[in-house]
Amino acid sequence: MIIKHIKEIQQLSDKLKIEGKKIVCVPTMGFLHEGHLSLIRNAKDLGDTVITTLFVNPLQFGPKEDFTKYPRDLQRDFELSKDAGNDYLFVPEATEMYPDSFNTTVKIGDITEKFEGVSRPGHFVGVATVVLKLFNAVKPHIAVFGQKDYQQTLLIQKLVQDLNLDIDIHIVQTIREDDGLAMSSRNIYLSYDERQKAGLIYKALNQAKTAILNGERKRNVINGIMFDMLNIENEITIDYCAAALAGSLEEPDVFQDNADIVLLVALKLGTTRLIDNLIVNLNN
């Protein structure tokens, strides 16, 4: 069932809570792929009622980014989400989410000030604001996000902590194509040739991971392994490839033996911007 208005979803949420239902929210920008469907299936395991939100949030796109051409297909999303176990699809209009009078900013410090935060000014303010608005509309007990947007998952967890949101955040691992390319709605932008080369991202991440598992702890060496592998391809313009401490995103020159390290990559393949990451847990 599709719900379009904020008041409507809030009333539904109240009703479900009185019935004792555990509500799980899956925020998405739509054009669902196997990654999203995995979030929905996880959500169904975690609670009773799954509410997937579908909103291409203008606030998190830069002026030169792909907001207008971002793929949209409501009917397809409705069918796919339903088959994956979704109960309600919340699809607000931008005019209801951001009326002309809208004038509020939610900003998380530190973790948003590097990597995607540098490459996409304003992006994380847009994400924090829309996620808070969607949470306040759906009022879920649990919310599920994909690990593919790693820095975003840190932001959401900080948002929940800093603003006392009574919501458990559940992070689901990235779903990949056979060659390792992380599922993304933006993958449809890739030409056939570009798509052939896109598997290289995951290979670079794994090569760095292997080096770490073999004892490498120098950050510039680890970064260099990813950089050199990705830099071979003319079609690839690297934005960043970086090893950092998982959670804090701090970048020590040399990692400690038992550090949990996240490997982060952002690049353009042709004109399509792709991101991916891999966590190397050494602190077991």
Place this chain on the structure above:
Amino acid sequence: MIIKHIKEIQQLSDKLKIEGKKIVCVPTMGFLHEGHLSLIRNAKDLGDTVITTLFVNPLQFGPKEDFTKYPRDLQRDFELSKDAGNDYLFVPEATEMYPDSFNTTVKIGDITEKFEGVSRPGHFVGVATVVLKLFNAVKPHIAVFGQKDYQQTLLIQKLVQDLNLDIDIHIVQTIREDDGLAMSSRNIYLSYDERQKAGLIYKALNQAKTAILNGERKRNVINGIMFDMLNIENEITIDYCAAALAGSLEEPDVFQDNADIVLLVALKLGTTRLIDNLIVNLNN
């Protein structure tokens, strides 16, 4: 009953909601006076369970303001609030509300950028952030605020609207002493002599109101009436006395005949900063 922890009040709120109770929240900084007690009595009329929050929010005080000397008396507040009909007193510690890792900012534009926003830089970011945190802790259906902090009431209403908070905001009129001085926890700072002169604020507001009711619409004339009356006293340092459009706080040179006008005053009486306001509704 006094509740100290965020998780505890959230669980209580969930329990009350399952029981079908309508929860009304009264956010305060404590040291309750008749104004607060009027909020609590109003809250009791509006719902089933009243939760008064008591938190002197460090974030909304400037470095040279009176945070450390702000009056506190928990036992007295507990008794007074209970007698007024309060059910639960939520008294979080600053260390739980703002742990060292805290790093989130909530900013409302426009209406916060004048009057108190100019005089107290950072004040409204502090208010917006703490109110959002308190709302997320208490999870009320309704929240009650006093009109004395007029600009704050506009901020709260904007916060609720912009962030889709499912909370009804109820504004209660200012409670005054016999000579018209608005009740405030800060009134105890006044010396005997200063207290004798404090009634002048309400007189100035009323003189301006009378002028408006008699047809005056020129903003500088209305402002001048308040200024001249307050400026007589040596002990008074005027911060601002201003007529503005109620709601938007816009300041046209000449008000329209049917404008709703708010008269705003902020001043120091000796070393004590006092604010007050009066709304003149012409749009009936």
